[in-house]
Amino acid sequence: MSRVAVYARYSSDNQSESSIEDQFRLCREHAARERWQIRGTYQDAAISGASTILRPGIQALLRDVQSGKFDVVLAEALDRISRDQADVATLFKHLRFAGVAIVTLAEGEISELHVGLKGTMNALFLKDLAMKTHRGLRGRVEKGKAGGGLCYGYRVVKKQDANGEAIRGDREIIPAEAEVIRRIFRAFAAGQSPRSIAVELNVEGVPGPLGRAWGDTSIRGHVSRGTGIVNNELYAGVLVWNRQHFIKDPNTGKRVSRPNPESQWVKTEVPHLRIVDDALWLAARARQAAITAKVGPCLTNTVAGRAKRLHLAKRPVSLLSGLLSCGCCGGKVGMIVNSRFGCLNHHRRGTCDNNRTIPRERIEARVLSGLRDRLVSSESVAEAVRAFAEEMKRLNHDRQAQAGADRKALEKVERAIAGIMVAIEDGMYQPSMQARMDDLEWQKAKIMERLEQAPADVPDLHPNIATQYRQNVERFAEALDADFSHLRQFRVIL
Numbered sequence: 001m002s003r004v005a006v007y008a009r010y011s012s013d014n015q016s017e018s019s020i021e022d023q024f025r026l027c028r029e030h031a032a033r034e035r036w037q038i039r040g041t042y043q044d045a046a047i048s049g050a051s052t053i054l055r056p057g058i059q060a061l062l063r064d065v066q067s068g069k070f071d072v073v074l075a076e077a078l079d080r081i082s083r084d085q086a087d088v089a090t091l092f093k094h095l096r097f098a099g100v101a102i103v104t105l106a107e108g109e110i111s112e113l114h115v116g117l118k119g120t121m122n123a124l125f126l127k128d129l130a131m132k133t134h135r136g137l138r139g140r141v142e143k144g145k146a147g148g149g150l151c152y153g154y155r156v157v158k159k160q161d162a163n164g165e166a167i168r169g170d171r172e173i174i175p176a177e178a179e180v181i182r183r184i185f186r187a188f189a190a191g192q193s194p195r196s197i198a199v200e201l202n203v204e205g206v207p208g209p210l211g212r213a214w215g216d217t218s219i220r221g222h223v224s225r226g227t228g229i230v231n232n233e234l235y236a237g238v239l240v241w242n243r244q245h246f247i248k249d250p251n252t253g254k255r256v257s258r259p260n261p262e263s264q265w266v267k268t269e270v271p272h273l274r275i276v277d278d279a280l281w282l283a284a285r286a287r288q289a290a291i292t293a294k295v296g297p298c299l300t301n302t303v304a305g306r307a308k309r310l311h312l313a314k315r316p317v318s319l320l321s322g323l324l325s326c327g328c329c330g331g332k333v334g335m336i337v338n339s340r341f342g343c344l345n346h347h348r349r350g351t352c353d354n355n356r357t358i359p360r361e362r363i364e365a366r367v368l369s370g371l372r373d374r375l376v377s378s379e380s381v382a383e384a385v386r387a388f389a390e391e392m393k394r395l396n397h398d399r400q401a402q403a404g405a406d407r408k409a410l411e412k413v414e415r416a417i418a419g420i421m422v423a424i425e426d427g428m429y430q431p432s433m434q435a436r437m438d439d440l441e442w443q444k445a446k447i448m449e450r451l452e453q454a455p456a457d458v459p460d461l462h463p464n465i466a467t468q469y470r471q472n473v474e475r476f477a478e479a480l481d482a483d484f485s486h487l488r489q490f491r492v493i494l
Contacts, residue, residue, distance in 0.1 A: 004036040005070040007061055009044040009080045020045060023076045030105055031074060039070055058082075062091075065098050068402060068450075077106035078118045083126055085119035099446070141241040144270045145169025151232060152209040153177040153275055171273060178275045180206060184219055184229050185276050189283035194219035194230075199350030215348045223288065224259060230288070233267075236281040237274030241266045319364050328354040335360070403454055410447045413440050 008023035044057035102110035157170035198214035221228015324333035331345035
């Protein structure tokens with residue numbers, strides 16, 4: 001009896017949570033007709049099928065497949081597993097290597113032909129959907145309506161047409177936030193730095209975008225991308241759309257923005273959304289030009305600079321990125337300057353009094369030293385030995401159970417083959433026997449292959465596990481002597 005894993009997924013486009021149960025129900029009915037045994041169900045709800053990397057359900061399925069828990073993966077259709085052509089091909093290769101077949105209700109058992117044709121069709125579907133969405137958003141922007149997103153200073157206007165359908169894209173000015181925007185423009189044009197402006201607003205308790213504290217980047221933003229308060233042309237009554245496009249990083253599955261050439265931008269006059277007058281807008285531009293003339297242009301804002309960045313590796317992520325928090329305010333600690341860590345709330349927002357910084361090498365050495373000391377403690381070693389023994393016991397039990405099931409299945413198949421041979425010898429040959437015999441021989445070969453490749457049992461407790469564990473910890477981190485005084489202001493989250 002084949003062991004089956006059932007997978008179901010629905011995206012957020014015109015589907016609901018009931019879609020998952022509907023897919024499971026159809027797959028269970030199919031498995032019952034085929035007399036398959038369902039060993040597990042996996043799902044991804046409200047997640048796009050354009051990538052498998054960020055889907056926990058499909059990742060859990062792949063882990064269990066690699067451990068030999070299933071013989072068949074069953075889904076409603078191939079596009080439920082993935083719509084990405086490369087992902088479909090990669091999944092097919094991994095599952096075939098593990099001896100697992102993909103069966104869908106729509107296409108049947110998946111072969112290389114399905115992977116090529118359906119993968120191409122699904123990729124074209126995604127591209128066509130993106131083009132139609134882009135066209136619809138452009139039409140909305142050209143009518144003076146927002147193409148998506150909501151920036152500081154505006155609220156969504158909820159309206160309905162004669163048929164009761166929602167009218168999307170309308171915005172209106174929030175007077176209180178508009179006054180804050182004009183104040184920022186005036187201060188910046190007068191020579192005040194973005195950080196100083198952010199500190200003043202935070203001290204006065206003025207809420208920033210999304211209700212968060214103000215930061216210098218919230219104000220200065222990115223000139224070429226039009227982000228930040230002083231770069232947003234909407235405040236000058238011009239709606240700019242299509243500044244950038246997004247592509248998915250094949251390594252992470254996450255969307256990464258890429259700037260579009262200015263010739264592809266769509267600009268629409270929206271005087272009813274103007275917050276700052278031309279004089280104030282031009283004064284801010286003049287201040288930016290003066291800064292550029294003084295410190296030089298930012299090379300990453302040029303065409304050559306942007307092209308160069310695409311071919312350069314990203315800045316290396318430090319060992320402790322995202323793992324440090326300030327001991328005073330609880331905010332994030334990040335790289336400030338010259339490879340030194342400091343409180344971001346102090347250096348960018350002025351909302352914390354902790355002005356201490358510490359070199360990256362020193363804090364990393366201290367963390368690794370403390371981690372090593374904890375990992376080689378008697379309690380940690382005992383826990384590692386216990387976990388190793390439990391895992392070995394579980395793996396041995398699974399291997400023994402699988403081997404026992406395979407031996408029983410092999411006996412059943414051999415009896416069936418022997419029965420057919422007896423019938424042929426008795427003169428009861430039928431043409432259908434040949435197909436049945438081929439199927440039984442194929443099953444026998446698969447079972448014998450699994451039995452031959454099954455690894456031998458491993459002792460539950462390796463005699464040198466404690467020594468090997470300590471050696472691995474020693475190789476993992478080296479102790480470095482340094483003064484602990486610089487760490488008093490920081491709390492490490494591990």
